[in-house]
Amino acid sequence: MSLDKLMRGYVNPDLDIDMRAFNVMKSPVPCSSDVWISPSQSNIIKKTKMPGKRPQNGVKMVWEFLQYRILHELFKEYGERLRDQFRIEVPSAVGVQPRDWTIYTEFAPGFILSLFDEHAKDVSEVKHLNEITSPLESSIAIHLGIISRIKELEGIYHHDYSLSHLIFDPNTPTLNMFDLENTRYLNDKELVAAESRKVYGRWLRIARNRGADLRKLGCCYEFGRDIVPKKSQCWLCRDG
Amino acid sequence: MNLEGILFQKKASVGYVEMARKVGEEFDVNIQITKGIVDGYDLSLAHPKVKD
Numbered sequence: 001m002s003l004d005k006l007m008r009g010y011v012n013p014d015l016d017i018d019m020r021a022f023n024v025m026k027s028p029v030p031c032s033s034d035v036w037i038s039p040s041q042s043n044i045i046k047k048t049k050m051p052g053k054r055p056q057n058g059v060k061m062v063w064e065f066l067q068y069r070i071l072h073e074l075f076k077e078y079g080e081r082l083r084d085q086f087r088i089e090v091p092s093a094v095g096v097q098p099r100d101w102t103i104y105t106e107f108a109p110g111f112i113l114s115l116f117d118e119h120a121k122d123v124s125e126v127k128h129l130n131e132i133t134s135p136l137e138s139s140i141a142i143h144l145g146i147i148s149r150i151k152e153l154e155g156i157y158h159h160d161y162s163l164s165h166l167i168f169d170p171n172t173p174t175l176n177m178f179d180l181e182n183t184r185y186l187n188d189k190e191l192v193a194a195e196s197r198k199v200y201g202r203w204l205r206i207a208r209n210r211g212a213d214l215r216k217l218g219c220c221y222e223f224g225r226d227i228v229p230k231k232s233q234c235w236l237c238r239d240g
Numbered sequence: 241m242n243l244e245g246i247l248f249q250k251k252a253s254v255g256y257v258e259m260a261r262k263v264g265e266e267f268d269v270n271i272q273i274t275k276g277i278v279d280g281y282d283l284s285l286a287h288p289k290v291k292d
Binding site for chain 1: 255256257259260262263264266267268269271273274278279
């Protein structure tokens with residue numbers, strides 16, 4: 001495999017994608033993509049199609065595909081370090097077709113955070129992996145804190161980080177980050193932190209409208225940031 | 241924690257840059273994650289608002 005080969009398209013050889021199984025679903029928010037969903041709910045049920053205004057060479061599609069692969073693995077490792085107390089994920093990309101402006105990713109269940117108020121009216125509590133139950137808004141604040149900390153530790157600059165690119169599943173509970181076409185490493189902690197703070201601020205506005213205690217949410221956000229272990233931390237010392 | 245546990249934890253401490261190298265190896269491409277470059281192809285135009 002090489003960049004030239006990737007440009008001709010790649011699909012995980014273990015998978016058999018039948019495009020006839022996909023139905024187009026109009027995005028609920030204005031965006032540059034069409035989302036295709038397979039009704040079979042198999043492994044591959046999401047397709048993003050970029051419009052023709054994108055660079056004609058399609059290299060950017062390959063970049064986004066690689067970012068999905070990289071950050072999926074990286075977040076998986078952080079998940080192991082968090083010992084499965086909290087789930088923060090990036091869906092894995094399983095295929096890219098630059099000529100068709102298409103990326104195939106795993107499906108991330110849940111609600112887009114920007115539309116959460118509309119779709120999760122009846123959800124008030126979340127049961128975490130350790131069986132502790134917390135208010136929904138607090139749980140999301142913790143997950144946002146975890147992701148913000150990981151982004152800063154690793155220099156992950158999303159560039160288009162917003163509530164529209166985060167999906168929260170209250171059932172598992174899991175926070176997924178997606179839309180990585182402009183994501184890259186950036187050695188500027190302040191810029192990376194600023195985009196995370198902006199998203200957290202917008203979540204506070206939604207949570208406030210739902211009647212949440214903002215002081216408690218701040219505590220939850222900081223808790224999420226604090227439980228992410230630093231790479232440089234000695235594991236022997238950390239475990240006592 | 242036993243030795244196996246320590247090794248596992250060390251193995252888990254792979255960062256963004258290192259993971260990019262690993263994925264690059266998987267697809268036989270050279271990903272310069274700090275510059276937005278793949279196999280020498282400059283993607284900096286894809287990031288017009290990012291300062292270096």
